[in-house]
Amino acid sequence: MDFGQALAALKNGKRVARAEWDDSGMWLLLVKGWTVDVEHETVLHGLLPVPWIGMRTSTLDFVPWQPTHLALLAQDWKVIE
Numbered sequence: 001m002d003f004g005q006a007l008a009a010l011k012n013g014k015r016v017a018r019a020e021w022d023d024s025g026m027w028l029l030l031v032k033g034w035t036v037d038v039e040h041e042t043v044l045h046g047l048l049p050v051p052w053i054g055m056r057t058s059t060l061d062f063v064p065w066q067p068t069h070l071a072l073l074a075q076d077w078k079v080i081e
Helices: 003-011 069-073
Strands: 015-018 027-031 035-037 042-044 052-056 062-064 077-080
Touching: 003 015, 003 027, 003 069, 003 077
Parallel strands: none
Antiparallel strands: 015 027, 015 077, 027 052, 035 042, 052 062
16 A cells, blocks of 8 residues: 555554565554643643654664655555554
8 A cells, every 4th residue: 555545544543564664573653642631730641742653663662753755655555453
């Protein structure tokens, strides 16, 4: 599938990956961002105030993902079950 379809899957709570990432353990996930409980002045969920795409790396870290033009134009995206 293309990145537009992968993005739609991310918005539906799915994890996605590129076929070329097979066996690396890498995948993407949409992080919804955080919310603020104004009454109790606490921050709940996430790390940033807006939605962002995170990547699980081959070293098992989870970091913000910045797409390249190659990733955006790729046709080998797939949903990870």
